[in-house]
Amino acid sequence: MSDRAPEVAETPKSSSAPPPAADHGHAHDDHGHDDHGDHDPIHAANPHLAHHFDTPQQQFDAGKLGIWLFLLTEVLFFAGLFCAYTVYRAMRPEVFVYAHYFLDTRLGAINTCVLLVSSLTAAWAVRNAQLGQHALLKLNIVITICCAFGFLGIKYVEYHHKFEDGLLPGPRFAPTEQVWELPSFKAKHPEAAEYAERLVKRAEKLEGSKQGAAVPAPAVLGGAAPTSSTVAGNPPAAASAAATGSAPLAPGAVVEAKPELPHGTTTSAGTSPAETAPEKTLLSETTQNGEGRPTLEQVEPLIAAGVIGPKAENRDVPSRPRNAHVFFSVYFFMTGLHGIHVAVGIGVWIWMLLKAMKNEFGPNYFGPIDYTALYWHLVDLIWIYLFPLLYLIH
Amino acid sequence: MASPSTTADVVATPSSSDSDNYLTHDKGIASWLLTLDHKRIGVMYLASVLTAFALGGTFALILRTELLTPGKTIIEHDTYNQMFTMHGAIMVFLVIIPGIPAALGNIALPLQLGAKDVAFPKLNLASYYLWVLGAVCMLTSLVTSAADTGWTFYAPYSTTTQTNVIPAAMGAFILGFSSIFTGLNFIVTIHKLRPPGMGWFRMPLFTWALYSTALIQVLATPVIGITLLMMMVERTLHIGIFDPTLGGDPVLFQHFFWFYSHPAVYIMVVPGFGVIGDIIPVFSRKRIFGYKFIAVSSLAIAFLGFLVWGHHMFVAGQSLLAGSIFSAITFLIAIPTAIKVFNWITTMYKGRIHLDTPMLYALAFLWVFTIGGLTGVFLAVMSVDVHLHDTYFVVAHFHYVMMGGAITALLGGIHYWWPKAFGRMYNEKLGRIGAVTVFVGLNVTFFPQFILGSRGMPRRYYNYLPEFQPLHQLSTFGAYMLGVGFLMTAVYLIQSLRKKPDAPANPWGSRTLEWTISSPPPYYNFHTPPTVTRGPYDDYEDLVYDPKIKGYVEKKSGRAASA
Numbered sequence: 032m033s034d035r036a037p038e039v040a041e042t043p044k045s046s047s048a049p050p051p052a053a054d055h056g057h058a059h060d061d062h063g064h065d066d067h068g069d070h071d072p073i074h075a076a077n078p079h080l081a082h083h084f085d086t087p088q089q090q091f092d093a094g095k096l097g098i099w100l101f102l103l104t105e106v107l108f109f110a111g112l113f114c115a116y117t118v119y120r121a122m123r124p125e126v127f128v129y130a131h132y133f134l135d136t137r138l139g140a141i142n143t144c145v146l147l148v149s150s151l152t153a154a155w156a157v158r159n160a161q162l163g164q165h166a167l168l169k170l171n172i173v174i175t176i177c178c179a180f181g182f183l184g185i186k187y188v189e190y191h192h193k194f195e196d197g198l199l200p201g202p203r204f205a206p207t208e209q210v211w212e213l214p215s216f217k218a219k220h221p222e223a224a225e226y227a228e229r230l231v232k233r234a235e236k237l238e239g240s241k242q243g244a245a246v247p248a249p250a251v252l253g254g255a256a257p258t259s260s261t262v263a264g265n266p267p268a269a270a271s272a273a274a275t276g277s278a279p280l281a282p283g284a285v286v287e288a289k290p291e292l293p294h295g296t297t298t299s300a301g302t303s304p305a306e307t308a309p310e311k312t313l314l315s316e317t318t319q320n321g322e323g324r325p326t327l328e329q330v331e332p333l334i335a336a337g338v339i340g341p342k343a344e345n346r347d348v349p350s351r352p353r354n355a356h357v358f359f360s361v362y363f364f365m366t367g368l369h370g371i372h373v374a375v376g377i378g379v380w381i382w383m384l385l386k387a388m389k390n391e392f393g394p395n396y397f398g399p400i401d402y403t404a405l406y407w408h409l410v411d412l413i414w415i416y417l418f419p420l421l422y423l424i425h
Numbered sequence: 426m427a428s429p430s431t432t433a434d435v436v437a438t439p440s441s442s443d444s445d446n447y448l449t450h451d452k453g454i455a456s457w458l459l460t461l462d463h464k465r466i467g468v469m470y471l472a473s474v475l476t477a478f479a480l481g482g483t484f485a486l487i488l489r490t491e492l493l494t495p496g497k498t499i500i501e502h503d504t505y506n507q508m509f510t511m512h513g514a515i516m517v518f519l520v521i522i523p524g525i526p527a528a529l530g531n532i533a534l535p536l537q538l539g540a541k542d543v544a545f546p547k548l549n550l551a552s553y554y555l556w557v558l559g560a561v562c563m564l565t566s567l568v569t570s571a572a573d574t575g576w577t578f579y580a581p582y583s584t585t586t587q588t589n590v591i592p593a594a595m596g597a598f599i600l601g602f603s604s605i606f607t608g609l610n611f612i613v614t615i616h617k618l619r620p621p622g623m624g625w626f627r628m629p630l631f632t633w634a635l636y637s638t639a640l641i642q643v644l645a646t647p648v649i650g651i652t653l654l655m656m657m658v659e660r661t662l663h664i665g666i667f668d669p670t671l672g673g674d675p676v677l678f679q680h681f682f683w684f685y686s687h688p689a690v691y692i693m694v695v696p697g698f699g700v701i702g703d704i705i706p707v708f709s710r711k712r713i714f715g716y717k718f719i720a721v722s723s724l725a726i727a728f729l730g731f732l733v734w735g736h737h738m739f740v741a742g743q744s745l746l747a748g749s750i751f752s753a754i755t756f757l758i759a760i761p762t763a764i765k766v767f768n769w770i771t772t773m774y775k776g777r778i779h780l781d782t783p784m785l786y787a788l789a790f791l792w793v794f795t796i797g798g799l800t801g802v803f804l805a806v807m808s809v810d811v812h813l814h815d816t817y818f819v820v821a822h823f824h825y826v827m828m829g830g831a832i833t834a835l836l837g838g839i840h841y842w843w844p845k846a847f848g849r850m851y852n853e854k855l856g857r858i859g860a861v862t863v864f865v866g867l868n869v870t871f872f873p874q875f876i877l878g879s880r881g882m883p884r885r886y887y888n889y890l891p892e893f894q895p896l897h898q899l900s901t902f903g904a905y906m907l908g909v910g911f912l913m914t915a916v917y918l919i920q921s922l923r924k925k926p927d928a929p930a931n932p933w934g935s936r937t938l939e940w941t942i943s944s945p946p947p948y949y950n951f952h953t954p955p956t957v958t959r960g961p962y963d964d965y966e967d968l969v970y971d972p973k974i975k976g977y978v979e980k981k982s983g984r985a986a987s988a
């Protein structure tokens with residue numbers, strides 16, 4: 032689409048004949064047509080020219096300025112959400128890293144392409160209107176609408192998956208899968224996924240052996256001093272939001288190789304004698320088991336995602352970062368608001384289609400298509416920003 | 426382009442008592458409710474805004490009555506909280522923000538531009554109905570469990586209180602869109618519908634003020650929209666944006682809220698500046714001094730207004746560095762404001778002052794707004810604000826600027842454009858009495874509150890220490906006086922409508938375009954746009970008062986003023 036619109040004609044050129052004197056062609060003019068000059072040649076020749084504008088060019092320019100101002104307000108409207116996103120991502124980067132694995136990048140990318148195609152057809156529709164190509168105009172509007180519905184459909188599928196997987200905002204956040212079990216995580220960080228599984232299994236094993244042997248679970252992973260008081264089956268394991276709640280682990284000990292007491296041990300009846308067994312750490316255990324010191328590839332993605340490490344919710348077992356739901360709050364709010372704008376856009380395009388079916392648009396009058404397409408481009412642009420910010424986090 | 430044929434429209438009989446005008450052209454309720462005529466829309470806004478003002482004012486009187494004694498006087502504490510919340514929300518969102526732009530601006534702006542209407546008449550009507558819808562939402566909150574959060578809706582209280590916050594917030598959200606669309610409409614109108622010969626620096630100052638206000642409306646209001654939406658979503662879905670237990674930050678709400686609400690106060694007052702800027706030269710019979718400076722200062726205030734929101738948050742925990750920067754920029758806003766005030770005073774110097782009612786309101790404005798503005802600068806000093814934050818000093822400050830600034834200017838503008846809009850003159854003597862009563866009442870109500878605040882009386886408090894009682898009672902007495910003044914004004918204004926139209930085209934001798942057509946104007950305003958050959962405040966000496974029609978006419982032609 033060229034930047035310069037064809038000159039809006041000021042002399043009668045449209046296909047429809049000038050309306051008869053009594054014809055109230057100005058659809059929204061509630062004034063009578065007495066003797067104040069609405070029958071000047073320009074208004075007579077341009078039925079879509081409102082009474083308060085002198086020329087179609089003036090009307091078009093006014094509309095153009097108006098829609099750009101409106102788009103500016105829309106940008107500022109979304110800016111608040113982008114600002115909230117920025118603040119939260121700066122404060123809690125691990126939440127965003129953690130959560131993005133749950134999003135289906137493929138569907139997001141398809142949606143991006145769908146919207147881009149719809150922007151193309153929208154722009155093309157403007158050109159069609161300018162050139163009076165009625166059939167092509169209707170076709171392009173229809174394609175735009177179909178793409179928009181497609182976008183909403185894919186969004187629905189994505190939302191549906193999220194609801195099924197328990198990925199809801201706020202206190203309803205209860206993921207059914209652990210992040211390291213996700214295919215997207217496994218594909219990117221296979222060693223880390225496997226390492227997390229190992230940690231979980233070991234914790235479960237300890238929990239099992241602890242319960243079976245009625246031996247208080249060692250505070251430290253690795254089957255250390257069995258003389259610690261009943262730490263087994265203690266509340267935090269059960270209450271831990273992590274589905275794998277079991278005996279305490281010592282992730283901290285993993286990286287630092289310090290014989291430190293793992294955190295998260297609940298107060299048991301007495302201090303856990305495991306504190307006095309510094310040599311039995313996860314590290315030493317793994318070394319003993321011949322598995323070697325955990326590598327950076329195994330550990331770093333888990334720390335970045337807040338699964339283990341200082342930002343994790345549960346210090347004893349691979350879990351998830353604190354307040355992980357914040358991402359999904361932001362995700363649903365931003366994509367939801369965007370989706371509402373897509374839906375409104377569909378409504379407006381349908382209205383344009385109805386007008387186009389009456390062949391109302393032509394070289395003298397294509398403003399509404401132009402403005403609708405501009406709105407649509409903005410909706411597309413906002414998605415172009417949303418997609419990498421939400422789906423392409425590393 | 427077109428010849429100045431409008432002068433031909435205005436014949437020697439400027440009164441339009443028998444001729445067709447926009448009030449009489451179409452009859453029936455549907456012709457009003459579905460009108461696209463900016464003048465009718467403006468009149469509907471005026472009636473609606475003043476009704477909301479009466480409601481908010483009634484709440485104020487009840488609040489002030491409650492504060493006559495330290496303990497309970499007439500209402501319970503919970504009711505008190507709800508009442509000051511609704512008083513604030515109604516006044517801010519239903520009255521002052523729409524006030525001058527939507528009511529006076531809609532009536533006068535296209536007329537001042539020689540245009541037939543605003544750029545988007547349907548959008549204009551939509552703006553009005555959004556106002557109505559927002560008002561209904563707010564009233565829903567009012568008649569159910571009215572919100573008690575204060576009009577500022579701070580989280581976490583607003584996200585947890587059991588009162589009905591959502592309709593109030595939704596009402597404000599909808600009103601935001603009303604405001605945005607009005608602003609958008611005015612910007613496009615001013616850019617695209619100026620008549621031939623009217624460059625930017627030949628526009629009236631009221632138009633400049635409306636333009637600056639519209640810029641703020643368009644840029645700032647979406648932010649309050651998203652903020653209120655976030656607060657409502659937080660309240661219903663607990664998504665955790667402002668709730669610390671869910672990982673959110675309540676101070677973030679304050680940042681978002683004040684990012685809009687500070688520019689909002691300039692939406693409230695800048696149109697008032699415009700009204701005053703139009704009134705003073707006319708009633709001093711002297712060209713405005715420093716036209717360009719006044720015009721550009723509106724833009725400067727609009728721009729700077731976006732940079733100072735943190736001065737509402739000096740004690741909210743933001744860093745000292747941030748506070749200092751906000752404080753410094755707030756001082757800067759005093760500069761363009763002062764330029765205006767000094768230029769207006771200089772305009773009056775060696776002029777021939779006519780103390781008609783609009784001028785009385787303008788003079789009152791100068792006095793009261795200066796006090797309000799200066800006390801704002803006091804509050805901008807961080808070390809002072811630490812003591813005065815959330816005290817009655819702040820309450821007095823913003824009432825001085827809002828009541829003394831915006832409302833006084835609104836009343837002045839109503840009296841100035843009343844003859845044009847309705848074709849009737851009100852009783853001038855009652856007008857003057859009303860203006861003086863309002864002025865005195867205003868000062869008696871709010872000046873004691875400065876003292877209360879600096880002595881430690883906190884705001885939004887239901888109970889207070891007995892030592893504050895005398896000042897509270899004085900303030901309440903002033904509030905009653907204000908009520909009487911407003912009531913009197915309403916009565917004589919409505920009375921004037923029952924007369925036959927008797928107003929000339931140009932009762933005040935102004936040079937702006939709206940006074941070149943009849944009072945009330947015909948529904949189409951101008952046949953063709955007049956060609957403008959001079960500034961809006963030039964050549965008052967060419968106008969002479971004609972006692973037969975009680976208005977001004979051109980000396981040479983005997984016709985009413987031409988472009």
